[in-house]
Amino acid sequence: MDSGAIRRRVALGAAVLTAAGLLALMSPGSAQAASSCSGRKIRTLPFTTGSVHVYKRSGYVCAVTFPEARGSRKRMSVSVQARGGRPVVDSGHFAHHAGPVTVYAGHRCVRIRGTVGSGSVSSGWILC
Known part of the structure; x- marks a missing residue:
């Protein structure tokens, strides 16, 4: 050779x-x-087509949206908004997850929203 x-x-x-x-x-x-976000998982917000996982660490709140059935690309979004601030959003067509998005909340309330296809969830003001 x-x-x-x-x-x-x-x-x-x-x-x-x-x-x-x-x-x-x-x-x-x-x-x-x-x-996934760093910190401690504090809440899961389930809805018909997926779920939003919420984490908190040192005043920062982070969220990721996961679809119920992974694999095919779907319209997804996740947003986190501290009271008095603008929402931080990640949206698009994803196969596995939307996010993570992180906001410094300190001791303020936050609102988390997530969508997968036609299903959605909104937490209202939480973590006050």
Whole structure:
């Protein structure tokens, strides 16, 4: 076997290993873990087509919307608004989740909203 053939086989092997590593990183479980907020989970707001997970840490409130059935791209959004401030929104067509969005609330009340398709939830003013 000449040196050119050996180089091609080594390059092919490296490409296969790189592709396998990238596929492992893009699995749905790791995407969900990477998207979660830091802090303590304080509330889950369920609704017919999904749920919003709410986290709190050092005065910051973070939220992520997850659909009931993952995989296909759906219209999703999540927003967090501290009282007296503007809402921080992440919306679009996503396959796994919308968000995370984080707001510094301090000791103020917050309002969390989430939608997946035609279903939605709004918390009202909470965490006062």
